[in-house]
Amino acid sequence: xxxxxxxxxFTILSLLGFGGGNAIIPQMHADxxxxxxxxxxxxxxxxxxxxxxxxxxxxxxxxxxxxxxAGLVGAIxxxxxxxVPSGLVVYGAGHIWGKLRGNPWRERIARAIKPVVLGLIWAxxxxxxRGVVGGPVAIGMAVVATVLMLVTEWNQALMVLAAGAIGAVxxx
Amino acid sequence: MFGRxxxxxxxxxxxxxxxxxxxxxxxxxxxxxxxxxxxxGNLLPGSNPINIAVLIGSHLAGAAGACTAFFASVxxxxxxxxxxxxxxxDSHLPWVQGALSGCAAVAxxxxxxxxxxMTVKRIDVIEIALIVAVAAAVLVLHxxxxxxxxxxxxxxxxxxxxxxxxxxxx
Numbered sequence: 001x002x003x004x005x006x007x008x009x010f011t012i013l014s015l016l017g018f019g020g021g022n023a024i025i026p027q028m029h030a031d032x033x034x035x036x037x038x039x040x041x042x043x044x045x046x047x048x049x050x051x052x053x054x055x056x057x058x059x060x061x062x063x064x065x066x067x068x069x070a071g072l073v074g075a076i077x078x079x080x081x082x083x084v085p086s087g088l089v090v091y092g093a094g095h096i097w098g099k100l101r102g103n104p105w106r107e108r109i110a111r112a113i114k115p116v117v118l119g120l121i122w123a124x125x126x127x128x129x130r131g132v133v134g135g136p137v138a139i140g141m142a143v144v145a146t147v148l149m150l151v152t153e154w155n156q157a158l159m160v161l162a163a164g165a166i167g168a169v170x171x172x
Numbered sequence: 173m174f175g176r177x178x179x180x181x182x183x184x185x186x187x188x189x190x191x192x193x194x195x196x197x198x199x200x201x202x203x204x205x206x207x208x209x210x211x212x213g214n215l216l217p218g219s220n221p222i223n224i225a226v227l228i229g230s231h232l233a234g235a236a237g238a239c240t241a242f243f244a245s246v247x248x249x250x251x252x253x254x255x256x257x258x259x260x261x262d263s264h265l266p267w268v269q270g271a272l273s274g275c276a277a278v279a280x281x282x283x284x285x286x287x288x289x290m291t292v293k294r295i296d297v298i299e300i301a302l303i304v305a306v307a308a309a310v311l312v313l314h315x316x317x318x319x320x321x322x323x324x325x326x327x328x329x330x331x332x333x334x335x336x337x338x339x340x341x342x
Contacts, residue, residue: 027317049275056249086218119306145281167274
């Protein structure tokens, strides 16, 4: 059943999503594009763009995947599956974390996870880039966004919104 | 409160807004407690803004607080995305497709910039080597997320443990 599959895919992503939402991008792409063929690479990158545009966690893009596959119910299933399991883990861990204060393992694990997560985020950047359509114009927009992001403090959502307006004119 | 933040925090400013509200305006928790919850929320699986909301909610009002904070931070983003999605995905008008492609291109650029900024802060050769190895394993060898974590977290634990913690960058 499609709802069951959606729930399983996003629950696993939820539980393995150490270090925040961007680290699960390569696996989410492998699942929803390469394995189940629910959406294509271009839609994946577009959903990610919309996830950045809308308020809250970018991971909410799971709702769009669910919506594309199985309508509103699919969107609800995917959203709950991607947020509830990790939410429960966090809730449980909140109670024992305080007791580990001063435990050297806490710091060691935190430091070990960071480079692994960063490697996953880089992999996610290249995974997403494969889905960017629009040729040299789109690549140019991505490069300009990268530079603006590095040298200004502009709001990310406004940049994505502006890109939507430019895209509506030049990428049609 | 989290509902309002979630509904208005366009573009990833969520974390700083939470801090300003919870610590500075409402004084629900102290700065130290906030940093403590933040480091836990970053470490555990799940989206950071939602994790921190659950932790603060639970800290203030137990399970009910965690539940409230959770739904308040997930729902507005979900609702807005559904409205945009329902309009944008149903449409095959060329300008709508162009707009979506523009959003996608720039979102990738923003993420690239984020990754770059986080990477150049880590001047440690071992950490850079780990970052490259993980990215290559995923992109070239198609390692699954589970396999990547199972292999590289133990390696990273060994590789990073012998060095003293770097002083926090000012």
